[in-house]
Amino acid sequence: MSDIIEDKLEAILKNKDPMFKYRDDLNLRSDMNLDSLDVMEFLFEIESQMSIKIAEEDIDKCGLLVLGNLRQYISKRLGPAA
Numbered sequence: 001m002s003d004i005i006e007d008k009l010e011a012i013l014k015n016k017d018p019m020f021k022y023r024d025d026l027n028l029r030s031d032m033n034l035d036s037l038d039v040m041e042f043l044f045e046i047e048s049q050m051s052i053k054i055a056e057e058d059i060d061k062c063g064l065l066v067l068g069n070l071r072q073y074i075s076k077r078l079g080p081a082a
Contacts (some may be wrong), residue, residue, distance in 0.1 A: 024068030052077040
């Protein structure tokens with residue numbers, strides 16, 4: 001399931017940058033230069049496509065601006081099937 005999550009994250013981010021390639025260590029702000037609004041739109045799109053809720057306080061607490069952390073967070077929210 002981890003590959004499916006990576007594929008979804010990559011597909012969403014390719015809308016911002018068609019040349020985007022997934023990396024676990026990629027930071028949405030420093031590596032992709034996304035501003036706060038871009039980040040919130042991205043996270044909303046994830047919530048919508050994956051039917052999960054991302055708590056606002058978890059963004060900083062869990063380091064969700066780094067894709068590897070975000071992938072793990074999503075995997076935990078999706079449960080054992082993930």
